[in-house]
Amino acid sequence: MSAHDSTAELGLPVTVPATSLFTDRYELTMLQAALRSGTADRRSVFEVFTRRLPEGRRYGVVAGTGRVLDAVENFRFDSGVLDFLSDRRIVDETTLAWLADYRFRGDIRGYPEGEVYFPGSPVLRVEGSFAEAVLLETVILSILNHDSAVAAAASRMAVAAGERPLIEMGARRTHELAAVAAARAAYVGGFASTSDLAAGFRYNIPTVGTSAHAFTLLHDSERDAFHAQVDALGGGTTLLVDTYDVAEAVKMAVEVAGPGLGAVRIDSGDLLLLAHRVREQLDGLGARGTRIVVTSDLDEYAIASLAAAPVDAYGVGTHLVTGSGHPTCSMVYKLVARADGPGQDAPLRPVAKKSMGGKASVGGRKWAARRPDAHGIAEAEVVGTGAVPPELADRQLLVELVRGGEVVGREPLEAARERHMRARAGLPLSATQLSRGEPVLPTEFMTGS
Amino acid sequence: MSAHDSTAELGLPVTVPATSLFTDRYELTMLQAALRSGTADRRSVFEVFTRRLPEGRRYGVVAGTGRVLDAVENFRFDSGVLDFLSDRRIVDETTLAWLADYRFRGDIRGYPEGEVYFPGSPVLRVEGSFAEAVLLETVILSILNHDSAVAAAASRMAVAAGERPLIEMGARRTHELAAVAAARAAYVGGFASTSDLAAGFRYNIPTVGTSAHAFTLLHDSERDAFHAQVDALGGGTTLLVDTYDVAEAVKMAVEVAGPGLGAVRIDSGDLLLLAHRVREQLDGLGARGTRIVVTSDLDEYAIASLAAAPVDAYGVGTHLVTGSGHPTCSMVYKLVARADGPGQDAPLRPVAKKSMGGKASVGGRKWAARRPDAHGIAEAEVVGTGAVPPELADRQLLVELVRGGEVVGREPLEAARERHMRARAGLPLSATQLSRGEPVLPTEFMTGS
Structure with missing residues (x-):
């Protein structure tokens, strides 16, 4: 099976002939x-x-693991890529011949997708020959740094939204394919749906959307526009009520669709005030079941500030796909151990860059476990080398993802989403505070042999 | 020619069967x-x-226009997409039949790529039927918002770097395909090269890269690693000298490669201090031609602060691909005029959402021109409806990009890069200040009929 076929089977909205190109030249x-x-x-x-x-x-959220598995599986150097590397004299003939046969044959373990992480958590561990493992650095970091940044923002927004559903609407604010990954990461972090059709196509995430201001402006009157929309999409649709005057539009919306109108959307203005006024107006018109959706430049703080307002759903764009102030994580991919010679039996030696400017790393192949307190709430992220202490043996965080080059850790996206909710629920309550603070768990390093 | 073939011919690192999926459901x-x-x-x-x-x-930078043209050309609804839309009941049969025949047959004009822009500048203008034009909203905004954000950061960094070359190294900090677009936008903004092989493949941007700390740690000694690198890549290579002790590494680097060593790279520590020390050391060792490359979490301010240091090139990652604090632009796609009825002859009526919460827009089909002062330096961005004043006729900014559905505005990336340098040079000198301030040009609106 070629890489191309394999990706096509995964139903990507784009076929990726060679993820090997998503690589920094120095690899x-x-x-x-x-x-x-x-x-x-x-x-x-x-x-x-x-x-x-x-x-x-307070915590990070691992997202993108499933995409990493796709990327590793499709990391091949086909003739188009080899010709490019040869024409530009990027590598020599010996290296080209080696690349032509490349596929990753090593092992990957990692925090399962949706799990939370802390400073020093070994989120992913790649083992193999130096040659086969070093090549994966760039694409693995691209995926995890992007997707985890979005998932972390999504998780905070989900905490702020409580039981109310969140709609991902950020496609227009980020690269068109980053948008698909962002919708996926947002779903892992707790969002309910997306506006992005490509994300619906590729990842089976529920899609939503009805109309924009342009649709109202296209028609000769707002009433014409509402009639057109209800006629085409039914009375359960969501009518956008802030093109001209909100109160008039709400009145008209219920006249046109009846009190069974699905929802109204407010996309500008003082959302707190408008939500209260519109709710009162809808109730007065008998449209007690009509929901209120708000969608104006929301972040987790704005969502939290609307907690007491009669809002039924939030649509979030910019601040979600840009990680709410932190559009990338600072994940790095570091050599932590290597053998002194070739072969599977040569003993591993821990290695690490010398500390300078905060860029030190801890050498050695690591395990990680989350230690609970007496109440079952997590109290520390324990990261160690050598043997795992018996009391932490069944608290280990790394799971098998790739074994001898074969992907063994693929799972439905829903599993990652549910795992995230469980993982967050297992953290100290301060994890749900939006205010700035320290990581809710300390990371403890244990050095063993 | 199918959309698929056409994209393949463009040499995309990924084939895009249907950019139509990069669309919000509400379209x-x-x-x-x-x-x-x-x-x-x-x-x-x-x-x-x-x-x-x-x-x-102080100014924005238009980037992504070339990618918009690719996306419009490939915006087709093939059977895979139509099946998806049908299966999920996203649209009805009539709409599916209409989409099956879709291709954009209208006109697009816009600021040429690399041009600067200001609040209210009509960066792109799409004309056609409502149906054909509304569908392009999401993908056009995705591309322009992302690429322009990166290009704006790149331009500021290029100003800060002066004549010294900038290397784009941010692939690992952003989505793997956003990275390719980011390298492209960075090149438009003034970067000289990229680490990203996919960007080299797709856009012919020069690629660079030699080695990481992992390579040094893989070997039994730093000297072994330097020997290995020089042996494989020649004495003109760039040796990374901050894995252990910089002074020792620099001494060893020149011993191994000779005084003709191409460059050394410093990736951590106090770059200002280290650059001076390393330069002095290199000169003392007779390696006067050996360049110093610095690459540690740089942004435009850090680059500017190194202006007096003996640095020869800057590698920039995170802050470039995340737009240096502004990872997206706030570009919107708004209906500004529409006919009252069908047909090409129906007169256009300006339309606009009512002002609320700062989301007002100016109705009417617009032109734009940049008015120079007596010295030929730009003094205002003039945006108007109706007739263009004669004195501004040859100062107009919008150029033809798509005519009757055919792309007519494609150009080499180099043209956009050169245009940006010219455009920036034509702005008041305060445009080159990195400090916060107002846009360097005021936008003047002229309403005509």
């Missing part, structure tokens, strides 16, 4: 030099982690 | 309702503009 030049120096086959362990959470954030 | 439900109400054929003018620049920014 390939390092490969060439390592092939030449005889170190390319050294067994190596790379880990993905962050040194810190974005300022003030 | 299609509006289409369905307009088809039913008989308003779908009304001639309509949509404009892309921003109400404001990101806080403190």
Whole structure:
């Protein structure tokens, strides 16, 4: 099965002939030099982690794991890519020949998607030869850094929204394919639906959407527009009521659709005030079941400030897809251990860059576990090398994702979404505070042999 | 020629079977309702503009126009997409039949890529039937909002860097395909090269890269690693000198590669101090031609602060691809005029949402021109409806991009890059200040008939 077929089967909205191109050039030049120096086959362990959470954030959310698995599976160097690398003299003939046969044959373990993480958590651990593992750095980081940033924002918004559904509407505010990944990450973080058809197509996320101001402006009157929409989409539709005068529009909306009107949407103005007024007006018109959807530049703070308002659903765009102030995580992919020579049996030696400017890392192949307190609430993220203490053995966080190059950790997106809700519920209550603070769990490092 | 073939010919690193999926669901439900109400054929003018620049920014940079043209050309509803829309009951049979024949047959004019823009500048103007034009909203905004945000950051960094080259290294900090677009936008904004192979493949942007800390840690000693790299990549390579001790590494680098060593890279620590020390050390070792590349979490301010340091090139990642604090522009796509009835001859009527919460827009089909002062420096962005004043006739900013559905505005990326340099040079000198301030040009609105 070619990479192309495999991606097509996954139903991507785009076919990805070679995720191998999503790679920084230095991965390939390092490969060439390592092939030449005889170190390319050294067994190596790379880990993905962050040194810190974005300022003030209480926890991070792992998202993108499923996309990483797709990317690894499709990381092949086909003739188009090899020709490019050859024409531009990016690598030599020996390296090209090696790349032509490439597929990842190593092992990947990681925090399962939707799990929370903290500074130092080994979110992903890639083991294989240096050559096969180093190549995956860029694409793995691209996916995890982007998707986890969006999921973290989504999770905070979901906390703020409580039981009210959140609609992802950010496609227009980010790259068209980042938007698809963002809708996916938002779903993991707790959003209920998306406006993005590509995300519905690719990931089966429920899609929603009815009309914009342009539709009202297209018609000779707002009433004409409402009639047109109700005629086409039924009385259960959502009418946009803020093109001209909200109170007049609400009155007209109920006249046109009847008291069974599905919802009205408010996209501008003082949402707190308008929500109260519109609710009162709708109730007065007998439209007690008509919902109120608000969608104007919301972030988790704006959502929280509307908690007491009669709002039924929130649509969120810009602040979601840009990670609410933190559009990327600072995850890195670091060599933490490697063998002194070739072969599977050579012992692993921990390695780490020397500390300078806060860029130190902790050497050695790591496990991680979340230690609960007496009430079952998490009290520490424990990250260690060597043997896992018996009391933490069944609290381990890393799961098997790829074994000998075969993906074994694929799961439905719904599983990641449910896992996130459980993981968040297992954190100290302060995790749900939107205010700035320290990570809700300390990370404890245990060094073993 | 199918959309699929056409994209493949463009050499995309991914084939895009249908950019039509990069669409918010409400575009299609509006289409369905307009088809039913008989308003779908009304001639309509949509404009892309921003109400404001990101806080403190002096100018915006139009980027992504070339990608918009690709997206419009490939905006087709193939059977896979139609099946999806049908299965999920997103639109009715009439609408599906209409979509099956869809291709954009209207006209698009816009600011050429690389041009600067200001609040209210009509960056893109799409004219056609309501139905054909409304569908393009999401994908056009996705592209322009993302790419222009990156280009604006790139432009500020290029100003700060002066004659020194900038290397785009942000792929790992953003979605893997957003990264390709970001490298492209950075090139428009003034960057010289990218680490991202996909951007080299797709857009022919020069790629660079040699090695990471992992390569040094893989070897039994730093000296072994330097030997391996120089052996494989030649003495003109860039050696990374901050894995352990910088001074020792620099000494060793010159011993291994000779005084003809291409460059050393410093990726951590006090860059100002280190650059001075390393330069002095290199000169003392006779390596006067060896360049110093710095790459540690730089933004335009950090670059500016290194202006007096002996730095030869800057590598920039996170802050570039996240728009240096502003990861998206706030461009919107608004219906500004439409005919009262079907047909090409029905007169256009300006339309606009009523002002509320700062979301008002100026109705009417607009032109734009940049008025120079007596010294030839721009003094105002003039945006108007109706006739263009004769003195501004040859200062107009909008150019033809699509005529009757055919792309006529495609150009080499180099043209956009050069245009940006010219456009920036034509602004008042305060445009080059990194400090927060007002847009360097006021936008003047002229209403005509």
